[in-house]
Amino acid sequence: MNTEQVSVLYFAKSAELTGLKAENITVPSNISSLRLWQHLETRHPRLSVLRDQVVLAVRQEYVPLGEQPLTLRDGDEVAVIPPLSGG
């Protein structure tokens, strides 16, 4: 199985829950978006509270959490974006 190193960016509440703004992780190059999210949850169990609201973006494009496969390439940017509600 091929793996790729991708850069995960954490925004808003996800940065607070992981204590990170960014990290590089190694994941299979062919992976579903749901598996990718579960991978992040395994690294950071506290992220699980965000699962139903989070916007997950790969290469700056929204991907719904589900079974459809993603094709990740080395250096791809994955963004974890929970909504902000303040104003």
Added chain:
Amino acid sequence: MDDTVLSLKTQLLEKESEIVALKKKLAQLEKGNSVLTELQEKVINLPPLKSNTALNNEDIMRYSRQLLLPELGVKGQVAISNVSVLVVGCGGLGCPVAQYLAAAGVGRLGLLDYDVVELSNLHRQVLHTELTQGQPKALSAAQAISRLNSRVQCVPYHLQLSRENALQLIQQYDIVADCSDNVPTRYLVNDACVLTGRPLVSASALRMEGQLTVYNCRGGPCYRCLYPAPPPPETITNCSDGGVLGVVPGIMGCLQALEVLKIASGQGSSFEKQLLMFDGQEGRFRSIRLRPKQAECAVCGETPTVTELQDYEQFCGSAATDKCRRLNLLTKEQRVSVQEYKAILDSSAPHLLLDVRPKVEVDICHLPISINIPLSSLENKKTEHLTLLKDTVSDLKQQMSIKSQVPVFVVCKLGNDSQKAVQLLEKMSGEEVDQIAVKDVVGGLMAWANKIDPSFPQY
């Protein structure tokens, strides 16, 4: 005799300068109050906005610098003057939105807010002033707007947007700017915009970050397409908890105003299918491409299940305000009032006062005898903090030769986190630390400031 004359002259001078200051203050207030701005406490049906077809000489001069833009031109300016915009929330986002829309010459500006101006608003809510503290924000904003551009029809609403009034209000406006500060209002405004077919220019901000999307516009998604389920209440951080750097909502509000003007002048928005994110710390904007509206969306989809407005506080499990909720997790026996704690402090009875706020808040103010272990450290069982707690408790036990449980009082800002900490500490008692008897100080340090020590800072 000379002395008396001199003293009288000095007194007169003082009185005269006092009179000047009073006259100035009066003039300022009169100017503010003289504007139309009749505060609406409920939604009324407004007469339709008078339609303009041309610009007069004063308009041409006032808007000349933007009339020169080929993207706008006379046609765009006339369109802007015929548009009505509802600004939901006159806070950190709403102030710059209203300010730039009024400056640019929108026809009618509805300004809605249920709160009054407080000192802690002024760092970001830039239409309000020291003089308008205590006034309804909608009125304070409307007065500032009228001073800026008296030709804009300004309608201040001092009311809570609800399932009962939202449709009647929103259908009277062409474009809606969501500048609210809480999740239930965001769902309410979204659903009302979908049901009335209005574009929703929505932004939000917290700490150093902001987000912006235009919903329900030209085939783009609505808020529910993106967020079908509301977040669990405990995952929501509001500005009064998390803080916000004033200029960040300022930037997001300016972007909102820009998108409203582009829609109003027929140019269309750039964010109908985009989520714009601003990271003020990195100084970076990122734009995420979104999917179009979703066929299965509960409100804008093909077979909607939401066909009328709902109870959004119930749907979200949280109140339509950014004020802190009051948790009630403990029994009466697990809590002491600030008066009771003061008596314990005065009696020099041996005990530990544990402050569970984040360090940044402890730096603002704290009680000198407290030790600081943030709630997050207790939740994550952070080693250095657990060691500190364990050592402090066992030292206290030895020094004071306490035979039974060591009394521990837990305090935070308002008495919510301290309750969560009491629950955690009770589980640790006899395990990670010696036996302790834990109690929460009801109402936290703000109750201490209100009831015990008025010189203690409030924030």
